[in-house]
Amino acid sequence: xxxxxxxxxxxxxxxxxxxxxxxxxxxxxxxxxxxxxxxxxxxxxxxxxxxxxxxxxxxxxxxxxxxxxxxxxxxxxxxxxxxxxxxxxxxxxxxxxxxxxxxxxxxxxxxxxxxxxxxxxxxxxxxxxxxxxxxxxxxxxxxxxxxxxxxxxxxxxxxxxxxxxxxxxxxxxxxxxxxxxxxxxxxxxxxxxxxxxxxxxxxxxxxxxxxxxxxxxxxxxxxxxxxxxxxxxxxxxxxxxxxxxxxxxxxxxxxxxxxxxxxxxxxxxxxxxxxxxxxxxxxxxxxxxxxxxxxxxxxxxxxxxxxxxxxxxxxxxxxxxxxxxxxxxxxxxxxxxxxxxxxxxxxxxxxxxxxxxxxxxxxxxxxxxxxxxxxxxxxxxxxxxxxxx
Numbered sequence: 001x002x003x004x005x006x007x008x009x010x011x012x013x014x015x016x017x018x019x020x021x022x023x024x025x026x027x028x029x030x031x032x033x034x035x036x037x038x039x040x041x042x043x044x045x046x047x048x049x050x051x052x053x054x055x056x057x058x059x060x061x062x063x064x065x066x067x068x069x070x071x072x073x074x075x076x077x078x079x080x081x082x083x084x085x086x087x088x089x090x091x092x093x094x095x096x097x098x099x100x101x102x103x104x105x106x107x108x109x110x111x112x113x114x115x116x117x118x119x120x121x122x123x124x125x126x127x128x129x130x131x132x133x134x135x136x137x138x139x140x141x142x143x144x145x146x147x148x149x150x151x152x153x154x155x156x157x158x159x160x161x162x163x164x165x166x167x168x169x170x171x172x173x174x175x176x177x178x179x180x181x182x183x184x185x186x187x188x189x190x191x192x193x194x195x196x197x198x199x200x201x202x203x204x205x206x207x208x209x210x211x212x213x214x215x216x217x218x219x220x221x222x223x224x225x226x227x228x229x230x231x232x233x234x235x236x237x238x239x240x241x242x243x244x245x246x247x248x249x250x251x252x253x254x255x256x257x258x259x260x261x262x263x264x265x266x267x268x269x270x271x272x273x274x275x276x277x278x279x280x281x282x283x284x285x286x287x288x289x290x291x292x293x294x295x296x297x298x299x300x301x302x303x304x305x306x307x308x309x310x311x312x313x314x315x316x317x318x319x320x321x322x323x324x325x326x327x328x329x330x331x332x333x334x335x336x337x338x339x340x341x342x343x344x345x346x347x348x349x350x351x352x353x354x355x356x357x358x359x360x361x362x363x364x365x366x367x368x369x370x371x372x373x374x375x376x377x378x379x380x381x382x383x384x385x386x387x388x389x
């Protein structure tokens with residue numbers, strides 16, 4: 001039975017291995033969990049999935065294998081909380097309980113799909129809609145000999161399936177990102193080094209030293225681990241980037257949290273001879289680009305953020321800037337940055353499928369040695385992997 005489950009996960013592109021599968025089988029043989037589907041779900045996810053970025057794919061594959069829940073999630077991923085607010089508790093007589101109909105699992109799932117299409121508001125105390133306190137098979141807080149509990153907590157414990165929202169659905173690399181998801185991807189770049197005075201307990205060394213000392217406690221300390229990655233983030237602002245403000249803000253917020261040694265500057269469309277850190281004072285407080293190039297060490301990771309959407313003249317020609325008469329072409333400045341900081345990437349919030357239709361995007365990609373990545377989970381992970389080499 002579980003061999004088919006293993007291949008279902010493989011088909012869903014969840015990177016499970018034979019070794020992990022054998023660990024799951026051994027855990028079941030040793031009866032480490034009670035024999036329930038929910039317990040098996042958590043055990044399987046713990047043993048088979050080693051990267052939380054794959055939790056959503058695992059959830060969908062698990063649901064598909066154990067009776068196909070994924071179609072419901074796709075059609076209506078969230079049922080409004082107001083539908084599930086319980087305001088009364090209904091007591092039924094034995095005669096009324098006997099009259100309630102059992103649908104069977106397949107009919108329940110089909111009927112739930114229909115209701116998700118039809119229902120427009122909250123219901124309570126009824127026998128048809130998704131709601132609370134009634135005899136409908138869908139919702140919670142009511143009574144039915146065989147239903148699907150949605151939200152709430154177990155009462156009569158007659159539900160054949162407990163459906164809660166997938167907690168990790170946003171980790172799919174094809175979905176839009178949130179700040180938490182971006183942090184997961186950026187974290188792949190972080191490297192730690194031990195530096196400074198001894199401030200942290202070295203547990204393994206303490207155990208080893210205590211054992212060698214005939215059981216007398218011998219505490220060992222070591223320097224605290226510090227994040228030693230240095231990041232320089234240069235962000236396009238204004239114009240077509242206004243369409244990507246929310247995404248860029250999430251990326252910027254996550255990067256500031258994950259990288260303690262991060263500096264940032266703004267530019268418009270392409271890099272020229274100056275940049276700025278405050279858009280309201282961009283004309284009064286300018287930072288010469290030459291100073292930025294000279295200030296940071298070559299081991300700094302350079303991340304450009306921009307949609308690369310502009311006239312090609314803005315990149316290739318002196319005086320091509322839309323704001324002033326720049327003496328040198330933007331391409332010259334970009335090449336100076338890539339020579340000064342060998343570890344560099346360009347993150348583009350535009351969907352990757354549109355890049356081929358933008359001439360300026362292709363020009364930037366060539367200048368970046370094809371190191372341009374979309375702002376998706378997969379794109380960020382590929383970019384961070386390249387920067388960490």
